[in-house]
Amino acid sequence: MGIEKKPSEIDVPIDRDIFLRNLLRDLSGTLETVVGIDDAAGFISLVGQHLGDWMNEEYRKALGQDSLSLEQVKDVLVDLKKRIQGDFHIESADDQKIILGNKHCPFGDKVIDRPTLCMMTSNVFGTITAENLGYAKVCLDKTIATGSSCCHITVFLQQDDESDCKEGREYFQS
Amino acid sequence: MNLEDFFQLSNSLPEGYLLLKTDGTILVTNRKARRFLGNADVNHAGKNIIDYTDSTANELHKAISDWSRSRTPIPAAIKWKNNAKNDGMGWRCHGFLLKPAGGKEPAYIVLRCTFGKTLASNFISLNNELNKQRVLLRKLLKSRDELEREHEKAVVTLHSIGDGVITTDIAGNIEYLNPVAEKLTGWDSDDAAGKNLLDVFNIINEITREPTENPVARCVKDNRVVGLANHTVLISRNGQEYVIEDSAAPIRNHFNKIIGAVLVFHDTTDDRLARHQLEYLAQHDTLTGLKNRHFFEQQLKHAIDVASRGNRYYYLLYIDLDQFKVINDTVGHAAGDELLTEVSFCFSNRIRQGDILARLGGDEFGILIDCIDLGNFEKIISGYQSALEGFRFTWDNHTYDISCSIGSTIIDNNISSSAEAMRRADIACYIAKQSGRNQAHIYHEEDQSAVASMGEISIVSDIRAALAHDLFLLYFQPIKSLKNDEVIHEVLIRMQKGDDLLTPGAFLPIAERHNLMTEIDKWVLKHALQILLEQYNNGTPQRLSINLSGVTLGNEDTSELLKTFFKNHPELAPYLLLEITETSAVGQLDVASKLMYELRSLGIRFALDDFGTGFSSFTYLKHLPVDFVKIDGTFVRGIVDDPVDQAMVRSITHISNSLGKIIIAEFVENEDILEELKKIGVDMVQGYHIGRPSPDL
Numbered sequence: 001m002g003i004e005k006k007p008s009e010i011d012v013p014i015d016r017d018i019f020l021r022n023l024l025r026d027l028s029g030t031l032e033t034v035v036g037i038d039d040a041a042g043f044i045s046l047v048g049q050h051l052g053d054w055m056n057e058e059y060r061k062a063l064g065q066d067s068l069s070l071e072q073v074k075d076v077l078v079d080l081k082k083r084i085q086g087d088f089h090i091e092s093a094d095d096q097k098i099i100l101g102n103k104h105c106p107f108g109d110k111v112i113d114r115p116t117l118c119m120m121t122s123n124v125f126g127t128i129t130a131e132n133l134g135y136a137k138v139c140l141d142k143t144i145a146t147g148s149s150c151c152h153i154t155v156f157l158q159q160d161d162e163s164d165c166k167e168g169r170e171y172f173q174s
Numbered sequence: 175m176n177l178e179d180f181f182q183l184s185n186s187l188p189e190g191y192l193l194l195k196t197d198g199t200i201l202v203t204n205r206k207a208r209r210f211l212g213n214a215d216v217n218h219a220g221k222n223i224i225d226y227t228d229s230t231a232n233e234l235h236k237a238i239s240d241w242s243r244s245r246t247p248i249p250a251a252i253k254w255k256n257n258a259k260n261d262g263m264g265w266r267c268h269g270f271l272l273k274p275a276g277g278k279e280p281a282y283i284v285l286r287c288t289f290g291k292t293l294a295s296n297f298i299s300l301n302n303e304l305n306k307q308r309v310l311l312r313k314l315l316k317s318r319d320e321l322e323r324e325h326e327k328a329v330v331t332l333h334s335i336g337d338g339v340i341t342t343d344i345a346g347n348i349e350y351l352n353p354v355a356e357k358l359t360g361w362d363s364d365d366a367a368g369k370n371l372l373d374v375f376n377i378i379n380e381i382t383r384e385p386t387e388n389p390v391a392r393c394v395k396d397n398r399v400v401g402l403a404n405h406t407v408l409i410s411r412n413g414q415e416y417v418i419e420d421s422a423a424p425i426r427n428h429f430n431k432i433i434g435a436v437l438v439f440h441d442t443t444d445d446r447l448a449r450h451q452l453e454y455l456a457q458h459d460t461l462t463g464l465k466n467r468h469f470f471e472q473q474l475k476h477a478i479d480v481a482s483r484g485n486r487y488y489y490l491l492y493i494d495l496d497q498f499k500v501i502n503d504t505v506g507h508a509a510g511d512e513l514l515t516e517v518s519f520c521f522s523n524r525i526r527q528g529d530i531l532a533r534l535g536g537d538e539f540g541i542l543i544d545c546i547d548l549g550n551f552e553k554i555i556s557g558y559q560s561a562l563e564g565f566r567f568t569w570d571n572h573t574y575d576i577s578c579s580i581g582s583t584i585i586d587n588n589i590s591s592s593a594e595a596m597r598r599a600d601i602a603c604y605i606a607k608q609s610g611r612n613q614a615h616i617y618h619e620e621d622q623s624a625v626a627s628m629g630e631i632s633i634v635s636d637i638r639a640a641l642a643h644d645l646f647l648l649y650f651q652p653i654k655s656l657k658n659d660e661v662i663h664e665v666l667i668r669m670q671k672g673d674d675l676l677t678p679g680a681f682l683p684i685a686e687r688h689n690l691m692t693e694i695d696k697w698v699l700k701h702a703l704q705i706l707l708e709q710y711n712n713g714t715p716q717r718l719s720i721n722l723s724g725v726t727l728g729n730e731d732t733s734e735l736l737k738t739f740f741k742n743h744p745e746l747a748p749y750l751l752l753e754i755t756e757t758s759a760v761g762q763l764d765v766a767s768k769l770m771y772e773l774r775s776l777g778i779r780f781a782l783d784d785f786g787t788g789f790s791s792f793t794y795l796k797h798l799p800v801d802f803v804k805i806d807g808t809f810v811r812g813i814v815d816d817p818v819d820q821a822m823v824r825s826i827t828h829i830s831n832s833l834g835k836i837i838i839a840e841f842v843e844n845e846d847i848l849e850e851l852k853k854i855g856v857d858m859v860q861g862y863h864i865g866r867p868s869p870d871l
Binding site: 127173 | 243
């Protein structure tokens, strides 16, 4: 029989970050189970939109700008994800659209099988982009949540034939 | 088509639609939406949706802001008035931006409302379900706690009880043994678990040594409690044997289905041994191993009952050794005992099947012979005489010729009692003895008058004279406590005959046969109570123990004498102890109990005398109101050398003590006996080593 250790002396995979990610995974899972994927996505969109407003406001204040430019919006989208342990990068960007890639979700493996959590990204990206550039349509081309190894996201900045042909969520400036 | 026309078209849709300006003003509604707003007949145009909610202006503004930036319908986080009830039914609303083409027009918001289960309803159901499960879980936990407590209690009980307990499943495979069962079987509960009962509980018949029936299999088969067969012996794992008793019962579940069995048993080895010993001693003479007087008299009574019906008859032989007294007095008791043993052996070899040979006491033997003709009977008598003719008793290099006198009588329908039969045989024996050694005599009616002037009849006359002229003397022998200073003196009697002083053995048996015992008892009581009173009045009170014979127990005069005396002198009651023999008390249990309870209520104590030689049943000891138990002296005398005697004294002491009785041992004749009695834990002692009988108190 080994020497009895105190709980504080042992290695247990529990910390604040894992706790919060588990909390979100469980909340979204419960929501998906109880009200269904669509309604759960609606609720999470609402939360995402509010988080987008908050982040947009913080970046504007920090950059001392009333409104962000396209360049700044691109940087903000990558930066905000980095700050929350995502690994997003700009694959391409022009006046029409911004294409982003991602190898690591901020929710880590807790996002797998929780597609409603992607509404967080869609709404944060859509809200920040639309609030600064007037319009956004966010298309989640590939997501880790649905089993892909990485995420591929297109943010259209204008309504045109190409954007109309793709499925996504549209956001407008308030 | 303007927007209003479009909305008129949407009247047929199952969902409600409201067109709002971004400040919440209602522009157009379809019919379903009007119902949602509370009045289907009014358009509600121009009103603000804040009038239909319980939300604050800020909350509403935030909601409109959310809707106005998304083309995808977003849930309305608004508290609608009169919406969802407890059943979860109500309106579900989603808002989204309707952006007219061209981008120059003002933005509108569409609110889509569906009646049915609200999103909250699922949460309510979920919550209700969770609550139900929580209550159920609490009940389950409570039941589990209670069950655990009950189980704990049951386990502790099983560990504590003195019986062995084994539980099995329905196939007889062992599940559990309690510590007593572990000890008796020699198996550890864990080792035994899973084994078949018969591998662990190895039982056989005590007599046949054949395996006995599996009690568990039987109780399961018969679906009832079954007792173990009599004479069951359990052989433990190490070969030790235990006599056991008890039962097996099926275990049933809630549906009354048998799921196993429980076997409960206890070790009765010591009890059985003690009972066997007591049963044996109740019927046998400890010295010779022959039947004793008590048993013989019972058989004699039975024979008299049979003979009284006239169809059958018996013969009674009364045998007295001619030289016994000489050998016993001159060579010693040990030689006397040996002589009796050897003579018994000679007689035993002669006894016919169905006849009964007993030692009646001292050197007297009795034989009860089943009906034969007179000629054969005489042959039998001469056979017993000739049995001793070739017998020589040798002791310390001396050889003695032994012969006997035999008196006999027929037991037919003229005999009314065993006392009468014994008296006749006694007289015949007396006549035989008067005729010289090695003689036999068969009783005739005229013998009664022939002996009147001799022997026994002469003693009877002496007894009557002693009663009339106070020729009895009281002697006192101390009974001392080994636990404290208490001393009780047993009152003994002597009879003056000329210059001789006769001891009780010389006249009390004759007094019994001639119905004089009650008179003698009354004489003793009267004089002993007078002494008790005098000693008390002199300030030197003594405790006295007085013997009452069996016939006196039922005598009204004696009873009245005692009651009257102690009602007048209640302070003396604690100083009196009455001794009655076990045989006489049990022989007339009702009478004895009645007298004992009556006198005990006055404070008089009782002792059961000669315990161990009569019925020897502890059951009587439990029910008779006695305070003292006097162990028969024959056991005490052999206590140092004879393990059986020692076991008897130990057993009687142990059981009597546990019943709260005080134990007296008589015949304490030397220091070795006294030491042994102290070790056993006897309370009081009496005998020559403690104090000889003396006329002085």
